[in-house]
Amino acid sequence: MAEEGLFVLPGDLIDPSFIPSHPKKPLRLGPGLRHIPPNSILPTVSGQVYTDNRKNSIWVEYNGGRYVPSTNDQVIGQIQRSAGEHYYVNIAPYASNAVLPHLAFEGVTKKTRPQLNPGALVYARVALAHKHMDVELECVSPSTGKADGLGPLVDGMVFNVSLGLARRLSMSKKENSKVIVLDLLGDAGLVFEVVVGRNGRVWIGGGSVADTVLVGRALTQTDEEDHGPEAQKNVVRRLLSERK
């Protein structure tokens, strides 16, 4: 279970007592932290320090900035062009394109591969993220050969949210008790599907146009105004009343 902690600025010293110390497991540093040998750990961004004693890990939760891909992130990308054996996919504005092999979809052969035109959206996992190489994506699990929900996204609308909200949305309910807007809307009887990309893009579809817009507005408002659970309830209530 993650533990929420103090707020840090880049270069702040982190109290050593706060750093988890597991007898066997090595300490895992998450995003926003840097190890300066021999034994100091400094934050490189401003945000809240989170720790997980079970996994013996520590990271900084921050909101904003641009998306930096890391392996196993699930992202929503936009096809730019197709060349050779790959699609070139945009996963963050103004960043260089990621590469998605034509055959990295569930159960495809050269003949049955999906034909994606420039501008199409895909939900993909980051397979390789290395700062000296192009980011590689895949829409299939290499071990099981199953798509696990990854693949091209049809219709729907994309809303841009902050990276922090995208992260919190993709957490399990247990870990994330603060963003309840989607649950509230679901409870209210709206029908919609949500796909959250860690790169700050949320795809909403499946329902009527009006409902999709409503969900999108609720999310973006929650994000922009940084609403707590109570405020989120208000937002949802107001939007639902507008709907009627």
Next chain:
Amino acid sequence: MLAPAKPINCPLASCLAWSACPTKKFTNCSDSELSLFRLPPSAPVTTPSTDTINRFDLYLRATSVLDSVFSHSPARNVAMPLDTSTYSMALLRVDGRRWNELRRLHAQIRTQSASDGSSYLEMGHTKVLCVVTGPTEKLASQRMASSSSSSLLDVNISIAGFSSVDRKRPSRTDKRVSEMAFTVQQSLNKAVHAAIFPNSTISISLTVLSQDGSLLASLFNAATLALVDAGIPMSDYVTACTSGSTSSYAAADDAADPLLDLNRQEEQELPFLTVATLGGSDRVCALVCESRVQVSRLEGMLAVGVDGCKQVRTLLDRVIRERGAKMIEEGAIARGDVVGAGDEMDTEED
């Protein structure tokens, strides 16, 4: 609607002796080659002398006086045909035209053999040459630059230094010119069936040889003609003209006259706008106004402008048909080839 759309040479212009320009051919040039430009012998456009300006003011005054008299006559209504028999000479414009008359519009297509399409167009003393090259494959550099806009057309306007009364050094970075190029490009882009030419570019280069008002409109008309000549499929002609109003922006006189096809002198004095419509319909591709005018004036000006575009379309259509007929006569194209095209155009007109 308006009286028959017929080009009416303004009296001033018809006073001049219009003679074929001397052409001397070398060696074995065929005799059928005729001069491109049918222009009057050198009569330089001069700055309006104080004399003419005074006359212009007088005309304005005369109009405003007469307006009160005629304001209830049906002739004042934009949409009504003009009863020419009772038209007062006092209402004539500086160059002798009536309010709804176009200047002499002379146009030619296929003026240059090396290009895919070309045209030469005169609206009064405004003279524009247009050359179309393409469709050609998009160059790598163009593909990079315009991937987002993915425009089929590429419009270039060069205004010759000698085109205006005072010689002006042509400048590459003139924002006014690039705005005009953008306007022409964006308007024609929607009229051309761009989907037929993926990943291609059609370059339209326009050269302004002489300026006497209605510049943007002339650019539109010349580009349309050249595109037709180049055989680029379009949904219809994009034609343009200017319309103005005799009221200054401050004056709230309701009786002010709309005017059609302004010349340079009128453009300097009066508020005006440029309208481009698609195929002589009421649908406006481009509408550009750069002068101050009462918002109530707008409706009248727009109505006159749209109507002028219809007249211009008829004129351009005639130019193309005449040229087509001539080409059949000369055997440049087989009759069968054009019958289909002609039919298509007929149906469009209906």
Next chain:
Amino acid sequence: MATNQQQVLISPAELAYLHASLSLSPEPIRPDGRSSTQFRPLVAETDILPGTNGSARICFADGSEAIVGVKVEVEKTKPKAGAMINPEEGKEEKGDTGVEGGGGFDDDKKNYSNDWVELAVDIPGHRDDDPGTAFLGNMILEALLEDGELVKRLRINSRFHWKMYLDVLLISQPLSYPLPLLSLTTHLALLSTRLPCLISEGDEDPMFDDDWAASTNLYPPRGEKSKLSTSRPPITLLVMSVGHSILFDPTYEELAVADAVLAVSVSEEPTKPVPQDTIATPKQAKDRALRLLSIRSIDPPSRITPPGVPNGLNPATNGEVAGLQPKHAEARTAEVPATEGVWKAPRGGVSRSVLSAMVFKALEKGGVADEVLDGLQGVEMASEILE
């Protein structure tokens, strides 16, 4: 050849054929069947734009088209000290003084300046500060200013002069090197240029006759009485050589195999002003003496053409001479001895004898330059008759 930077789209086999047929002696075979000194037909007209002081339009047979407009403005002459004086110009003045015979012009002879003429070239698709465009403009201007005759004509009095703006527009895409087209059009435009008639006298502020009909020609037609010498504006011709053949008015295909290309600027030697009482006969034009103003060598596009591959080295033909192939894997780019019928881009220079032959042929009496000048003068005369 900067304005023709596009790759030559002719295959090595065609290039080889062209080169072989053009270098035949004594008379080369040109693709369009012309003789080596023959000009292609062209359409020319003058006085096309009433808004200018002089204008001309020429269409070449290949479809390229140019329009030149001339505008003049009155400008105050900078005082003597500040004026740029061309040394050669000074020399020529001395030679001319005797001829002009005290027409009241001698006082500020040296006050002429080359800044009085401004020339702008506009090539579609090229920026005006493109080196190719600037080079073209300078070559035309250089020839115009070389003999100093043009600026002399722009003088009004010791305090004022005409500032001349020449706008040279290429209307079509540059198909082949547009220099001769632009130069001939400029020549015609200058011949048709008219200046308002001066009615003020001496050094007072200039006053002009409003009547355009009273205007005078910048270059008075032959046979008209004039104080100025009978010089004409220069023309620039493109001459190319292939082997020992010398070709005029080369086409795009011919330029693609040129060994050397020269831009030769030629003008008429000014004859003595026509005496006041005798009326010149048109025959006099035939007696013109030509003089050379400038020569520029132009880098032909042939130098960047792709080389042909001899059959013996070509894997596609299974290498008839099998022995050569394995050794020369890089033979496509390597220097191989010239093989008959295989195209190889020209390297190195051209012999002096060929160069001088090119220039002489251009200047020959009754040669190409003569013929072109005659033709252009015909255009000018025709326009006057019709007026």
Next chain:
Amino acid sequence: MEKGTVELQVWHQKFLRYLACEGSPPAPGRISSRDPLHDKSSSHSPSSGASQSWFAIGIALIFSSFLKSPDKLNSETQIPLPAVNMPREAEISTNEKQFLKTALTENVRIDGRLFEQYRPLSLGFGEEFGVAEVELGKTRILAKVSAEVTVPYADRPFDGIFQIVTELSPMVSPAFEVNRPTETEVLLSRLLEKTVRRSGALDTESLCLMAGKKCWAVRVDVHVLSHDGNLVDAACVAVVAALRHFRKPDTSVEGEMVTVYTAAEREPTPLSWLHSPYCVTWSFYGEEGEMALLDASWKEEQVQVASFTVSLNRHGEVCQIAKLGGVAVDAVLLLKCTAGATVEVKRISEMVDQKLEEDAKRRDKGGLMAELRAENERES
């Protein structure tokens, strides 16, 4: 690294070794057109003599930049620019385009606005005179006015100089480059120019201090801080508000002498302002552009088929109209939009007037009154 560079780098290493008296002078290699992938090993391997090779790379880079000029290389050896290096304007996906279009046919805008509804418009002023910041939804514009005394243009000696400078810096989006105006920038600056300058909103004759010799040059710098559609309307409000907020130093002219007073010496004076024009932009959607939306956001702008900007002042005078191409729209609809714009302009106009008044009140707190009181005290 470019192919040519690799070759040169190797050559330079050899050359440096030669300078250090090892072996014979190398022959400069011809630039080959080999596939760069095959050269990867040589370009990435930190070859012997690390310090030397860095130096060599430095030189090689300089050389390669010369060699890359197109005149020197024919197209065979020209290397296409890698596409990834160019910052590109973000594009909207096909899903979003489709959704926006269907939503509009169902009368829904993605931010829940009505078709003829503006986003909330807010206007703030800086501490200094002549600084205005406008927020229209997420679009933010800052305008700053400055003035200096200069020589007027020779052809208009009785006019001051008035300039509006727009710059879309890479701050808005990396796709904008400094000193290379994009289409958006050209259109924005032309529209502002036509709306504010050409319509004579500022009396330029009042900027003249001494005919032909001295005048005020007023310059408005428009900075786009963030771009979420409808730059024109927001920028126009910012420019007009900043100019009306601006106070230029007071001056006096005695003979040939112009004295410029500091704010402490004399109260700065406002510009001579004639009328306040505002832009209203409509976007059209649908096959024939039959749907008109006011104040489109960036995403909406990406799917519009035509746009129509009309500039008006509250007296109902049109200062400028620009429908620069796009799908042909019915003339009657354009007239309706113009009529709608007049209402909108009145609203904006009132808002700006009110904000200016509020700001004046805030600044005036005790201003004049305090001064008067001070004088009274001295007198008594």
